[in-house]
Structure formats: structure tokens, C-alpha cells
Amino acid sequence: MPLLFVDPKRRAVGCSHSGWRGTVAQIGRVTVETMTREFGSDPADLIAAIGPSICKECYEVGEEVAGQFRELWRTGRFYGMPIGEILTEQGGGKYRLDLWKANEAVLRAAGVLPQHIAVTDICTCHNPEYLFSHRASGGKRGNFGAFIMLKE
Ligand SMILES: [Zn+2]
Structure with a gap:
């Protein structure tokens, strides 16, 4: 799951990958904190997007993953x-x-305003004809990249 950030005030951007391990490690929060440290960004100014990834309906996990999320939430x-x-x-x-909701919660806890968070609502597993999905392909997949840049 790609997380994309733009700070229109400081003219800075950020990008990170948040799979389930990254979500447990709160990579969204780490990215916000890095932008604050490196660019002087105020989290309240950031606009964030949660990119395509597997949806809750498709994403079945076992106890070992569920337990880590319970611990994070505790x-x-x-x-x-x-x-x-x-x-x-x-x-x-x-x-x-639900990785989308979990990442939204991590971003909000890091100070990103709810009205500044967009969830693309596109599931990779439901759309294997135009996005690679590890689950849909049984692991025989390619990758997809997310990029963000500032224009002059
Ligand atoms: Zn799905």
C-alpha cells in the first residue's frame, strides 16, 4: 500500500510503503515525523493519500498478524x-x-487531519486485470510503484 504526502505550504512531498508490517510499525507516522524534521512540515498542513492495496473483503490474515494489530491498538x-x-x-x-482504515488511524494519530486523507478505495485483488495482486496471482506477480513529484 503506497502512502503519498504533499505539504503545499513547505512545498515538500513524501512517499512510503505500508504493508501489514509497515502498518504495525506505523510507517505513516514515521513519514509524517520525517517530513516535520526534514522540511519543517506541520502535520495539519499535510495532504495524504492511501493508495491501492488489498481490501478488507479480500484480506484474510491469521492469528500471528491479528495479534500484532491487537497489540498496536492496545x-x-x-x-x-x-x-x-x-x-x-x-x-x-x-x-x-482493513489496512485502509488502520493506516487512516495511524495518520490521524500522527496529526494529519481527517479531511486531508484520501483513500483511493481501489483493491488490487479485486482488479488483477490492471493492478498486480500478490493474493490474486498466487504470488506470481509483478510490482507496482507509486511516485509523487513537485512541479516547478
Ligand atoms: Zn478486494
Whole structure:
């Protein structure tokens, strides 16, 4: 999942990759903090986009992944968002994980305003004809890249 950032006031951009491990490591927050440190960005000025990735409907995870998100939610402050908003138990030790919502929560906790966060709402697994999906291809996939730049 690509995360894209622009700071229109400081004329700075940022980009990071947030799969489930990156989400647990709060890479969105790390990117915001890096932009603050390197460019003097105020998180409230940042415009962020959560790019295409697997949707909650397609993303089944096991206990080892679910447990790390429960631990993150137990120790972090995500605007009181209950863990049930991102993790749905399916039975048999399986869960559905909503990475879009989890990353939105991480960005909001880092000070990005909710009205400045856009979720593309495009699932890679539902759209394998034009996006690579690890799950849809059974691992026989390519990659896709996300780029952001400032114009003169
Ligand atoms: Zn999907």
C-alpha cells in the first residue's frame, strides 16, 4: 500500500510503503515525523493519500498478524477507534484486516487531519486485470510503484 504526502505550504512531498508490517510499525507516522524534521512540515498542513492495496473483503490474515494489530491498538491511541473497526474475526483463527482504515488511524494519530486523507478505495485483488495482486496471482506477480513529484 503506497502512502503519498504533499505539504503545499513547505512545498515538500513524501512517499512510503505500508504493508501489514509497515502498518504495525506505523510507517505513516514515521513519514509524517520525517517530513516535520526534514522540511519543517506541520502535520495539519499535510495532504495524504492511501493508495491501492488489498481490501478488507479480500484480506484474510491469521492469528500471528491479528495479534500484532491487537497489540498496536492496545498500546497506541487511535482516537478511541475500537480494534473491531479494522479486524473482524472469521472463526477458525482467521480474520479480515482493513489496512485502509488502520493506516487512516495511524495518520490521524500522527496529526494529519481527517479531511486531508484520501483513500483511493481501489483493491488490487479485486482488479488483477490492471493492478498486480500478490493474493490474486498466487504470488506470481509483478510490482507496482507509486511516485509523487513537485512541479516547478
Ligand atoms: Zn478486494
